[in-house]
Amino acid sequence: MSDRVPVVAPDLQTGQEPVVLGQWHAEPGDRVFAGDPILELVVPGLAVSVSSPADGVLNEICRQAGVLLSPGEILAWVAADAPEPDDGFEV
Secondary structure, three states: OOEEEEEEOOOOOOOOOOOEEEEEOOOOOOEEOOOOEEEEEEEOOEEEEEEOOOOEEEEEEOOOOOOEOOOOOEEEEEEEOOOOOOOOOOO
């Protein structure tokens, strides 16, 4: 069984500048890996990549491109891979 891990909008410390979800680089059903950019946020004059928080499958997008965002807002969910069972043997 896999756990769902949220993809959360970071606090970009932009003051009064709006933060917009620019574009998705992954779609629901796509395999994603922790640290790989999966979406882009845009503030005036700057684009910031947001990475997947876990290895797994992007299974739900909660916010679409073009919307204004608040820090901490859940943007998507990743169905994280279950960890490999530890059989007690080292390789």
